Amino acid sequence: MPIDWISVQEKWLRAWEDAKIFESNPNDNRAKYFITVAYPYPNSPQHIGHGRTYTLADVHARYMRMRGYNVLFPMGFHYTGTPILAMSKRIAENDRDIIEAFINIYGVKPEYIEAFKEPINIARYFHREIKQGMREMGYSIDWRREFTTIDPVYKKFITWQFNKLKAKGLIVQGSHPVGWCPKDHSPVSQHDTLGDVEPEFVEYLLIKFHYNGYILPIATLRAETIFGVTNLWVNPEGDYVIADVNDEQWIVSKVCAEKLIHLNKKVRIKQELKGVELIGKTVVAPLIDISIPILPAEFVDPSNGTGIVMSVPAHAPYDYQALDDLKNGRVMQEFIDKHNLHTLIQGIKPIVIIRSEYHHNYTNSIPAHEVIRKYNIASQRDTRLKEATEELYSHEFYKGVMLDNTMEYANLSVKDARDKVKQDLISRHMADTMIELANKVRCRCGSECMVKILTDQWFINYSNKEWKDLAYRCLDKMSVMPEDIRQEFKYVISWLKERACARRSGLGTNLPWDKDWIIESLSDSVIYMAYYIIAKYVNSSLINEENVNDEFFDYVFLGVGSGDDVASKCKIDKELLESIRQEFLYYYPLDSRHSGRDLVPNHLTFFIFNHVALFPEQLWPKQIVVNGSVLMDGKKMSKSLGNIVPLRKAIAEHGSDAIRASLLISAELLQDADFTLDMLKSIKERVERIYNTCVQLSSLSTDTIGRYSNNNTNSMQQEDLWLLSRLNYVIKDVTDAMDKLRVREALNNILYIMEQDLQWYLKRARSKNRSDEDIAMVMRLFLDARVRMLAPFMPFISEEMWSILHNNKGGFVSLAEWPKADDSMINLIAYEGESLIRNTLNDIMNIVKVTKTKPEKVIIYTAEEWKWSTYLNILGLVTKGITNYTDIIRSILTDEHHTNRIKENMSMVKKMIDSILSDTPASRIRKLSIGMLDEVSILKDAKGLLEQELHASILVSKEDEYSKKKGALPYKPAIYLE
Ligand SMILES: [Zn+2]
Numbered sequence: 013m014p015i016d017w018i019s020v021q022e023k024w025l026r027a028w029e030d031a032k033i034f035e036s037n038p039n040d041n042r043a044k045y046f047i048t049v050a051y052p053y054p055n056s057p058q059h060i061g062h063g064r065t066y067t068l069a070d071v072h073a074r075y076m077r078m079r080g081y082n083v084l085f086p087m088g089f090h091y092t093g094t095p096i097l098a099m100s101k102r103i104a105e106n107d108r109d110i111i112e113a114f115i116n117i118y119g120v121k122p123e124y125i126e127a128f129k130e131p132i133n134i135a136r137y138f139h140r141e142i143k144q145g146m147r148e149m150g151y152s153i154d155w156r157r158e159f160t161t162i163d164p165v166y167k168k169f170i171t172w173q174f175n176k177l178k179a180k181g182l183i184v185q186g187s188h189p190v191g192w193c194p195k196d197h198s199p200v201s202q203h204d205t206l207g208d209v210e211p212e213f214v215e216y217l218l219i220k221f222h223y224n225g226y227i228l229p230i231a232t233l234r235a236e237t238i239f240g241v242t243n244l245w246v247n248p249e250g251d252y253v254i255a256d257v258n259d260e261q262w263i264v265s266k267v268c269a270e271k272l273i274h275l276n277k278k279v280r281i282k283q284e285l286k287g288v289e290l291i292g293k294t295v296v297a298p299l300i301d302i303s304i305p306i307l308p309a310e311f312v313d314p315s316n317g318t319g320i321v322m323s324v325p326a327h328a329p330y331d332y333q334a335l336d337d338l339k340n341g342r343v344m345q346e347f348i349d350k351h352n353l354h355t356l357i358q359g360i361k362p363i364v365i366i367r368s369e370y371h372h373n374y375t376n377s378i379p380a381h382e383v384i385r386k387y388n389i390a391s392q393r394d395t396r397l398k399e400a401t402e403e404l405y406s407h408e409f410y411k412g413v414m415l416d417n418t419m420e421y422a423n424l425s426v427k428d429a430r431d432k433v434k435q436d437l438i439s440r441h442m443a444d445t446m447i448e449l450a451n452k453v454r455c456r457c458g459s460e461c462m463v464k465i466l467t468d469q470w471f472i473n474y475s476n477k478e479w480k481d482l483a484y485r486c487l488d489k490m491s492v493m494p495e496d497i498r499q500e501f502k503y504v505i506s507w508l509k510e511r512a513c514a515r516r517s518g519l520g521t522n523l524p525w526d527k528d529w530i531i532e533s534l535s536d537s538v539i540y541m542a543y544y545i546i547a548k549y550v551n552s553s554l555i556n557e558e559n560v561n562d563e564f565f566d567y568v569f570l571g572v573g574s575g576d577d578v579a580s581k582c583k584i585d586k587e588l589l590e591s592i593r594q595e596f597l598y599y600y601p602l603d604s605r606h607s608g609r610d611l612v613p614n615h616l617t618f619f620i621f622n623h624v625a626l627f628p629e630q631l632w633p634k635q636i637v638v639n640g641s642v643l644m645d646g647k648k649m650s651k652s653l654g655n656i657v658p659l660r661k662a663i664a665e666h667g668s669d670a671i672r673a674s675l676l677i678s679a680e681l682l683q684d685a686d687f688t689l690d691m692l693k694s695i696k697e698r699v700e701r702i703y704n705t706c707v708q709l710s711s712l713s714t715d716t717i718g719r720y721s722n723n724n725t726n727s728m729q730q731e732d733l734w735l736l737s738r739l740n741y742v743i744k745d746v747t748d749a750m751d752k753l754r755v756r757e758a759l760n761n762i763l764y765i766m767e768q769d770l771q772w773y774l775k776r777a778r779s780k781n782r783s784d785e786d787i788a789m790v791m792r793l794f795l796d797a798r799v800r801m802l803a804p805f806m807p808f809i810s811e812e813m814w815s816i817l818h819n820n821k822g823g824f825v826s827l828a829e830w831p832k833a834d835d836s837m838i839n840l841i842a843y844e845g846e847s848l849i850r851n852t853l854n855d856i857m858n859i860v861k862v863t864k865t866k867p868e869k870v871i872i873y874t875a876e877e878w879k880w881s882t883y884l885n886i887l888g889l890v891t892k893g894i895t896n897y898t899d900i901i902r903s904i905l906t907d908e909h910h911t912n913r914i915k916e917n918m919s920m921v922k923k924m925i926d927s928i929l930s931d932t933p934a935s936r937i938r939k940l941s942i943g944m945l946d947e948v949s950i951l952k953d954a955k956g957l958l959e960q961e962l963h964a965s966i967l968v969s970k971e972d973e974y975s976k977k978k979g980a981l982p983y984k985p986a987i988y989l990e
Contacts, residue, residue, distance in 0.1 A: 016218050017666070020669075021668060021808045028826065031778075033824055034153060042081070044084065046603045047603060047605075048541045048605055049605075049607065050608070050611060051089055054139040055138060056099065057141050057635050057658055058145050058656045059656045060642060060675070063222055063642060063655075063659055064608075066151060069637075069754070070150070070672075074807060075750050077826065078803065078827075080803065080830075081829050087146065087155070087157075089159070091132075092531070093204070093518040093532050094200075094204040095456070095533065097519070098455075099128075100131040100133075100134050103129055104129040106894065117656055119658070140899065144281075149659070150668055156548050159551075164552045165556065166521075166567075167521040168561065168743050169560070170521040173538075174523065178414045180625060183472055184510065185470055186468075188465065188466060188509070189213055189447045190465075190469075191204075191205075191211030191466065193455035194460075196455060196516075199532075203454050203533050204532075207454075209452070211449055215231055215447050215448075216231035217231070217437065217438075219437060219443045220298055221296065223263070223296070227260050227262050227319050229443075231249050231316075231448070232322055232671045234430060235322075235430050235434040237365070239417060240326050240362070240364070240366075242324070242363060243307045243360060244305075245306075245322075246308065246309070246333070248310075250312065250314035252285050252286045255269050255281045256279070265314035265315070267319065267663055268315075271446075290463065296304075299442055300419075309334055309438055310343065310400055323335065326365065327364075327366060327379055329389070332362065332381055364379065364716060366379065367413045370382045384909075385642040386400070390862070394464070410427070414426055421433060447463045449461065449463055449736060470523060471511055472513045473510050474621060475510055479812070480505055482625070483505045486624045489634075491636075497612065497638050497682065501617060501620070506834050513535040514531055514532055518532070537618070539626060545568075545595050554584075555588070555668075561582065563581060568596055569596060600631045601627075601631045601632055604634070605636050607636070607639075609641070638681065640685065641685070642654075642686075644657065645686070645687075669808050670695050672805055673805050674691050674692040674695060675687060676756065676805065677695065680757070681754075705795060706795060706799070709791055712784060730950065733913045736793060736794075737839040738838075739766075739837070740837045741833075741838065746758045746801050762801050766798055776957055779954075795817060799814050799825060800825060800828055813825075841942055848947060848983060849950065852985055853962075856989075863989065870967070870990075871967045871988040871989075873971045873985055874947035875984075875985070880982050881907070881944075882913075882921060882943045883928070884944070886924055888940060889903055896927060901914075901925075927981065927983075945982070947970075
């Protein structure tokens, strides 16, 4: 019977909401578990990819609820900042891409588009849309605690946060570099940029070369290579300028001049020129005082650095290759002819200045040439030049030593020489510095971003040493899932610096002491988990913005002040104030924070920082869970590929249960999940099978079931014991997996491994002609646990199956207890017995296949006693760590009863040893603790099954003294076909 997924979904969504089962209130008799996930920006509808993080958090919440915790899982909406503002601007500018995507992909009604020019309308619309999607997805959210970041009380809360940070000296005014949008005149960080790119900075040294009273600065990270410079490179097609820069006359690219302005240099452009005008000129290198020519190079990008590049062909593979290409006429031939540069170019020789494995004193090898040869590179357009460069740079950095031709820096390590040359050049005014973006960053408005030194701006001072130490301390105590990601957090804490915390525009909270600025979105979203406690009281109209101020939050969150005073100042009941405080203390600290991996370098780390700054140690967050992203059929989702699936559209088509499971089954936490319709269909088929079994079971009269409800294992058959044993193994495995949020492993167990077990069980039971009633009790135990374990993943259909299994009398499976593994049900003999049957069946089938016979009779001989005794003997030795043949054999020969037999059957004994050594340690221990397995009765029990599968009669017997054929080993009976 096919399932009507959508109506099942609607039925149970209504039932949960009517019964309010996901509302959580403080309860001193129950342990709480507070779990949150990064709230969404409602600036566009959600697609399937968004579903993963939220679904994972919900599965976690549902699991912990079934483990008996009073789980609080709330949700808010992030209206602050550029994500929403930029979207409305793009619509106001009539951006067809966006508008068409909204209408055609996401089904937004065209008449709404006009209203979207107002940011708040976008936020409200998609807030509703996303919330509806979350309900349909079955997220077990306590919606009474919903809020937006522009709610008046929330703004008061953020005001409190910022006043607190400022009072602690963690907000500073100063000049620092920020990523900057020149169009919006506003700082940018990850959530302000297209593709969510966090701007990264790199500080170059600008070494000043001289030409005719002008300075040509070149940007480099390798100051020490000045000793190997042979020429400069300039792009003949590039736009350059002569400009007054502070008190000097510089020649730099036009783009560079603009960047210098943002870096607060006094720049006045006096003349524009083309790169070609500089070619062939001679410049003087500082420090070494040597004249070198300027040569043309197409690879020079005027928008990088100053647009002028220092060439060090002995140590920079790019330079070496470019020079070689010029010398050998591979590039720019016409240009060189026209400008008569041949002699100049041919005269340039690489100057080696560093000793390393690529250059020893006694050879003439040129390091850049060596590495180019190693990579077999033949042109400057070869992309492997990048790898070659990285290899040589890092090798020389760690192992290189400066040669004698480097003045007083000779014999220094490259590492030390680099710092020293840099300092000396700067102190002698031969160099300056310049901060650049290390990566390409575009603002959400589409403009290319640059670095700006913001002066007199407000920064959160994440470089504060004591603050960093507290953050490390919190991280050390915290659980991080998966554990591999902890290093990444450490790294982020180490490099985080002053961070601009306000913007000129957007929705949000004004900086309390400078109302021209609005607190930006990655700063007003770091401690809001605490606000979920307040939101419940706001939403039920028990408090409003008139009742809250800094003293209120001080009291509720920190216990500062007297309750009476605060209550009277805030004009609220003392009792109400106390209950808010108590509720906060009940739920805090936060037990688990979920988010995508992209938020590690910002949000998640800020979350740690701000908690440790504002809250006492006992209220610091306890766990962070990070997950990877979602691919669609193995490809990244993108508009251009047309493979974006809106979440609500997918729900309407497939139902949310299958989407939830599909999002989680293909990957563990950090891996990218691959969403495919094939997987979704296969999951549905599996679950349909489980559902049908529930329906069949429910049709058996309760009387029949009652007869077996004593759970009397004496009346059980071998396969019953086996299935229940397997069930308890799986419960253990799934519980372990869930504790570590290895959801893929858990789901795989529930959907696939349990299905294999069940199919084997049914095969066994049916081959013995057992009736449905006869197996109903075991089936019921099995299904009951399976449905419980499936419930966090596929909650709607699990409720349906649960109600069928329990005739509507079982309550909600969402609130049912997670199954506990019962060790007493683990039956090693049953476990090994069924394996024996399966293996024997497979062996026989293989023999039949290989010999191409149709046997009428199959005789199975099991191993005789002395083999068992020897086998167990060896097993004991191996378990103790004795794994060497000679040692094993010497030891077993001391067994007087069997010495002769062992000697007579040495090759068989060796086979035994081999099979034991190739076994898993767990299996060895299991077999050792069982001792001798009664293989004859086990195989006889499966006689029906074997006969049915093989269409032959089966004879099972133990080898004995009189058998002529003696090929059986323990766990490996001998098989004869007749
Ligand atoms: Zn912009």
